[in-house]
Amino acid sequence: MTLGSFGEFRLTPVARLHPKSVSPALAWTSNPLAVPFGNPGSNRDIAYSYLGLLCQGKSDFDHIEPFREDEFFFAALQIDTVPSSPTLRQRLDRAAPKSDWESVILEESANLLHDFDVTVSPIRLGRDKDRLYVRLDIDVSPFDNAGTKKQGVSRTYKGHDGYAPIFAYLGLEGYCVHVSLREGSTHCQKGTPEFLAESIRYAKRITTVPILVRLDSGNDSADNLVVCRSEDTHADFIIKRNLRRESPQVWLHTA
Numbered sequence: 001m002t003l004g005s006f007g008e009f010r011l012t013p014v015a016r017l018h019p020k021s022v023s024p025a026l027a028w029t030s031n032p033l034a035v036p037f038g039n040p041g042s043n044r045d046i047a048y049s050y051l052g053l054l055c056q057g058k059s060d061f062d063h064i065e066p067f068r069e070d071e072f073f074f075a076a077l078q079i080d081t082v083p084s085s086p087t088l089r090q091r092l093d094r095a096a097p098k099s100d101w102e103s104v105i106l107e108e109s110a111n112l113l114h115d116f117d118v119t120v121s122p123i124r125l126g127r128d129k130d131r132l133y134v135r136l137d138i139d140v141s142p143f144d145n146a147g148t149k150k151q152g153v154s155r156t157y158k159g160h161d162g163y164a165p166i167f168a169y170l171g172l173e174g175y176c177v178h179v180s181l182r183e184g185s186t187h188c189q190k191g192t193p194e195f196l197a198e199s200i201r202y203a204k205r206i207t208t209v210p211i212l213v214r215l216d217s218g219n220d221s222a223d224n225l226v227v228c229r230s231e232d233t234h235a236d237f238i239i240k241r242n243l244r245r246e247s248p249q250v251w252l253h254t255a
Contacts, residue, residue: 045079046091052077061089106198110177110205120207121172133212133236136177136203138168138196138219140188154185166192168199170206177202188218193227200233211235217242 052073053063067073068082083091095101113120122132142156143163156164164186168178178199180191196213203211213228213235220242228237241251 042080043091045081046083046088048077048079049082050088050092061085061092064088106178106202107205110202113175113206118175118206119173120170120175120209122209123172123212125212132209134171134203134207134209135212135214136168136170136199136235137174137214138166138192138199139216140164140166140182140218142184145184152181152183154183156184157188164188166195168195168202170203175206177206188216189221189223192219192221193223196224197227197230197233200227200235213237213239215239 049064049067052067053059062085064082064085068084070082073082074080120134122134125131125133141164142158142160143165144158144160145153145162146160148161152163153161156162162184163181164184165179165181166188167176169175170177178195180195182191196215200211200213215224215237217240220239224239225237227233228235243251
């Protein structure tokens with residue numbers, strides 16, 4: 001076998017988890033139109049083969065080649081075929097333009113955490129510490145991709161070239177319930193209301209404890225308050241105030 005003991009250790013949890021999760025894996029896995037004529041391998045095998053690579057910290061398509069003859073790789077992922085590097089690249093390229101596969105992955109990720117009843121540690125607030133909340137932290141985290149010519153790389157607010165993805169983390173454990181890759185020059189509030197609503201819905205799939213949204217001053221916007229006060233995405237919130245042209249003395253007097 002090519003995996004070795006450490007590689008097998010990393011794939012073994014996948015073998016235990018995936019029968020209870022990602023039943024169709026992706027929206028396109030059951031779509032026969034996504035399978036080009038003469039290109040062997042089911043969509044399910046394509047999806048799980050790449051998942052097997054990612055679980056080992058590998059993302060390059062060429063990394064699939066050593067596993068095409070690996071018995072443990074087949075057994076752990078319960079697949080019939082492992083695609084060649086060109087096939088893997090072509091099939092994932094065909095899936096990329098489809099608009100529904102990303103939401104399926106995020107939904108199944110949330111369902112996985114719920115089905116396995118993972119620990120989502122709350123925090124206690126209030127004078128008597130009698131109110132329980134699960135915090136949902138949302139923020140932009142710029143990447144430094146300086147010196148590259150990748151599509152979407154542009155100047156971030158950190159002063160370097162890169163991407164500006166936005167993340168949503170749940171609980172003290174920091175489960176990533178939502179993520180969106182964005183161009184570096186994208187303002188932190190652009191698209192945030194929609195991202196916030198989706199994040200709250202994913203969080204509520206995982207826990208029944210009330211959600212506490214926490215946002216930085218760049219997201220001090222009435223649009224976000226509307227989301228937090230809506231019936232289907234209701235959540236308490238702490239949003240750092242962006243003073244803009246307001247006087248700190250006025251707020252001091254109010255306090």
